[in-house]
Amino acid sequence: QVQLQESGPGLVKPSQTLSLTCTVSGDSITTDVSYWTWIRQPSGKTLEWMGAIGYSGSTYYNPSLKSRTAISRDTSKNQFTISRDNEKNILYLQMDNLKPEDTALYYCAKGAGAPRGQGTQVTVSS
Secondary structure: OOEEEEEOOOEEOOOOOEEEEEEEEOOOOOOOOOEEEEEEEOOOOOOEEEEEEEOOOOEEEOHHHHHOOOOOOOHHHOOEEEEEEOOOOEEEEEEOOOOHHHOEEEEEEEOOOOOEOOOEEEEEOO
């Protein structure tokens, strides 16, 4: 039975970088035909699909999240990245330039959204 456990910093200041970890057990993140997803849910709102990484390492992102960080002179600081460590069976999410509207419960999940972990709360506040 696959289990997913998210972890993160909890509180992040605006403009800082968010780094989340998802530890997967009971299944391999490189198993053929599998893909792994990051989802978030702001309080009182619906789930938002953020992106995914496939068994081959290909990544897919929600265009609305990628595009919102495009307005900046220094685009190197406006990155949203999903990655993984195959040996440790861990998924990562990194998002730069956080805003208060990024406050949400962040989940990792197998496939389209289930099963998923219990989530980790991220609050963006100064």
